[in-house]
Amino acid sequence: MPHSNASLEELMNLGITARRHNEREKALEHFQQVILKYPEHIPAYVQARTELQKLGRFDEASQYQAQVLDKYPQEVHALMRDRPGRINVLSKINQSKSYLEIGVSKGVTFNQIMIEKKVAVDPKFQFNYVAQQSECTKFYEITSDEFFRAGTAEVFDFIYLDGLHTFEQTFRDFCATLGMAHKKTIWLIDDTVPSDIFAGDRSQQRCNRLRRAAGGKGGAWMGDVFKTVYAIHDFFPQFNYATFNNGHGQTVVWRETRKDFKPHWNCLSAITNLTYLDFLDTKEAMMNLATPKEIMARLKDSLEVENIEE
Numbered sequence: 001m002p003h004s005n006a007s008l009e010e011l012m013n014l015g016i017t018a019r020r021h022n023e024r025e026k027a028l029e030h031f032q033q034v035i036l037k038y039p040e041h042i043p044a045y046v047q048a049r050t051e052l053q054k055l056g057r058f059d060e061a062s063q064y065q066a067q068v069l070d071k072y073p074q075e076v077h078a079l080m081r082d083r084p085g086r087i088n089v090l091s092k093i094n095q096s097k098s099y100l101e102i103g104v105s106k107g108v109t110f111n112q113i114m115i116e117k118k119v120a121v122d123p124k125f126q127f128n129y130v131a132q133q134s135e136c137t138k139f140y141e142i143t144s145d146e147f148f149r150a151g152t153a154e155v156f157d158f159i160y161l162d163g164l165h166t167f168e169q170t171f172r173d174f175c176a177t178l179g180m181a182h183k184k185t186i187w188l189i190d191d192t193v194p195s196d197i198f199a200g201d202r203s204q205q206r207c208n209r210l211r212r213a214a215g216g217k218g219g220a221w222m223g224d225v226f227k228t229v230y231a232i233h234d235f236f237p238q239f240n241y242a243t244f245n246n247g248h249g250q251t252v253v254w255r256e257t258r259k260d261f262k263p264h265w266n267c268l269s270a271i272t273n274l275t276y277l278d279f280l281d282t283k284e285a286m287m288n289l290a291t292p293k294e295i296m297a298r299l300k301d302s303l304e305v306e307n308i309e310e
């Protein structure tokens with residue numbers, strides 16, 4: 001095997017260098033060598049998993065994640081940098097067996113989720129889902145409203161909301177899924193922290209047009225999903241939430257009465273009319289920003305199976 005005498009640091013550096021040159025297979029090979037030689041070096045699993053994701057080899061990426069979850073549970077926060085990593089780690093807390101994802105697109109997250117029963121909803125899947133359909137993995141090529149309208153008796157342990165990025169739609173997705181939940185269901189709402197004033201606009205077209213006009217690049221669009229968190233703050237005293245203080249702006253929601261509950265805006269139309277600057281002004285006070293470790297600890301305290309009365 002090449003580089004068999006290389007040190008851990010050398011192998012990791014070789015991997016990072018190969019990645020910089022966009023040599024993904026080579027980078028993967030280096031990280032896999034580290035895993036073989038130093039199986040307790042968790043960053044190598046994280047990096048190998050990233051390469052596999054980029055190569056579209058989602059099953060293998062999930063296997064690395066499963067290995068870390070099984071063998072080094074104290075290291076799981078290292079896996080929580082991306083969406084599937086977060087969901088796979090958080091869903092262990094309530095031992096999720098069923099998963100609903102609203103807004104699935106290419107299936108980058110959905111296809112890496114290691115939960116037994118999975119349901120995907122999207123008006124236009126960006127991958128060939130037909131071959132993947134089974135008793136345990138279901139695809140509904142419709143909007144979330146159509147999905148709710150059709151009615152379902154299914155109840156989900158984990159619900160990921162990442163559909164249309166407007167307040168009304170995401171708030172409705174949250175409200176509608178309350179009827180498909182139980183006491184220990186965990187929600188993850190994506191795109192709750194707009195990355196700039198353009199990303200926080202309700203219209204994706206306007207966001208892109210105005211950002212380009214201002215000389216900006218990139219296509220980040222979170223819309224005004226943050227208002228969903230504010231509406232939960234003001235109108236759902238029996239639900240608690242926390243927002244990851246890094247990465248994609250995601251908020252975890254779970255059932256736990258907030259003892260200090262007090263509405264802040266006390267008015268849905270006031271929340272509807274908030275601007276991006278209002279968001280910046282209230283973000284620290286209202287979003288409950290926390291590290292992945294803190295979020296895990298809070299969820300564990302609140303939801304771990306033995307702590308919850310049926």
Ligand SMILES: C[S@@+](CC[C@H](N)C(=O)[O-])C[C@H]1O[C@@H](n2cnc3c(N)ncnc32)[C@H](O)[C@@H]1O
Pocket residue numbers: 083101102103104105106107108109110121122123124142143144145162163164169
């Ligand atoms: C950001 S992408 C989802 C990414 C995906 N969750 C992931 O993590 O890989 C948003 C998706 O929401 C879908 N979408 C848009 N309007 C929707 C609606 N009304 N109901 C459900 N999904 C919708 C879009 O088609 C798009 O594929």
